[in-house]
Amino acid sequence: MAIDLEQTLKDLVALPSVNPMHGEPGPECLESRVTDYLQATFEGLGLPWARQEVAPGRDNFFARLDGDPGRVLLLEAHQDTVPVDGMTIPPFEPTVRDGRLYGRGACDVKGGMASMIGAMAQLKEAPPDGMPTIVFAGSVNEEHGFDGAAAFDAYWKHTDLVPRKPDLAIVAEPTALNVVVAHKGQVRWRAHTSGVAVHSAQPERGVNAIYRMSRVIRSIERWANEVAPTLGEDPMCGRTTLSVGTIAGGIGVNVVPAHCVIEIDVRVLPGDDPEAVRRHVIEHVADDPDVPFDVDHDDPFLIGLPLAARGNEVLARRLVEAIREETGSGEAIAVPFGTDAAQFAADGIPSVVFGPGSIEQAHTKDEWIEVRQLAIARDALCKAVVGLRG
Numbered sequence: 001m002a003i004d005l006e007q008t009l010k011d012l013v014a015l016p017s018v019n020p021m022h023g024e025p026g027p028e029c030l031e032s033r034v035t036d037y038l039q040a041t042f043e044g045l046g047l048p049w050a051r052q053e054v055a056p057g058r059d060n061f062f063a064r065l066d067g068d069p070g071r072v073l074l075l076e077a078h079q080d081t082v083p084v085d086g087m088t089i090p091p092f093e094p095t096v097r098d099g100r101l102y103g104r105g106a107c108d109v110k111g112g113m114a115s116m117i118g119a120m121a122q123l124k125e126a127p128p129d130g131m132p133t134i135v136f137a138g139s140v141n142e143e144h145g146f147d148g149a150a151a152f153d154a155y156w157k158h159t160d161l162v163p164r165k166p167d168l169a170i171v172a173e174p175t176a177l178n179v180v181v182a183h184k185g186q187v188r189w190r191a192h193t194s195g196v197a198v199h200s201a202q203p204e205r206g207v208n209a210i211y212r213m214s215r216v217i218r219s220i221e222r223w224a225n226e227v228a229p230t231l232g233e234d235p236m237c238g239r240t241t242l243s244v245g246t247i248a249g250g251i252g253v254n255v256v257p258a259h260c261v262i263e264i265d266v267r268v269l270p271g272d273d274p275e276a277v278r279r280h281v282i283e284h285v286a287d288d289p290d291v292p293f294d295v296d297h298d299d300p301f302l303i304g305l306p307l308a309a310r311g312n313e314v315l316a317r318r319l320v321e322a323i324r325e326e327t328g329s330g331e332a333i334a335v336p337f338g339t340d341a342a343q344f345a346a347d348g349i350p351s352v353v354f355g356p357g358s359i360e361q362a363h364t365k366d367e368w369i370e371v372r373q374l375a376i377a378r379d380a381l382c383k384a385v386v387g388l389r390g
């Protein structure tokens, strides 16, 4: 069965798989429509497949193409997309204009997924000598927590479909046909200050939680500006950064506020433990004489591991060579966003990130991908697997 890449991408975009990152899932949410499509597609290709339930309505998907059983390559793409609020195009009605296919997920990352499906089909049709066994995987919940990919590890140990833990992994994300070998990690959490609510006509009798939070924020800002730059520098990813992204507090202007909460986002370097960097921030605030009161820090609501450019050099070189044969350009780069690749790397699987489309068009109000890049990515994947050694 030949795979029409443009049609496959249209099919995928027309199947909503929005990540319910903002709370209660709406009808456009969760990945099951895409999972069913993957199942039908790989069944049509005559390849064995399996599903792994991660949460209700949210299954990781796996399919296998047999090659050299002594070497297993994972091709992975996430099934979810970001929400569609504020989009200026119909998110689930894929349209092609001027060589671009528009729709939610076209770029991030249903385009990359289509290229991987196309590669699986092509390699099944004409398996090259020395092809490894290839496992395609579609993960759930990449856009808000990475727990689909985190569940893979349990899967390798308890499945007949995948002979063993993969030796290498290529993760689809829009990298503009470059090969991402490193990225930062991240940790996000909420911090709270408490006060004593009284009538605003007598503020001296209360304790203002917003005033307290303003001191916490200044302390955190000092950490960001003065401490973070001393924590080292990565040649590809730069320095550790911190941003306070939201603040909420108070119930009305005539009440001294009893509570204030902020959300903090820290981006950590390859090799750093996000939780250790978070503790560093918390201790800095606790030791700050300008913050002589308790600050409550919740556990993180999101941790993304960093990806280090170590151990993945051979895979990266092979893929860069393959893409250069196709286009004459393409290089090994670092990016500022997190990916599932870090989960696999932490599990000891050398991993890189590669795909059609640019991150500039991901998550946007008129998300699109250049259609011609789909076939280029597919062909580069097919070339890269030949003679792949870990």
Ligand SMILES: [Zn+2]
Pocket: 078, 108, 109, 142, 173, 174
């Ligand atoms: Zn993505």
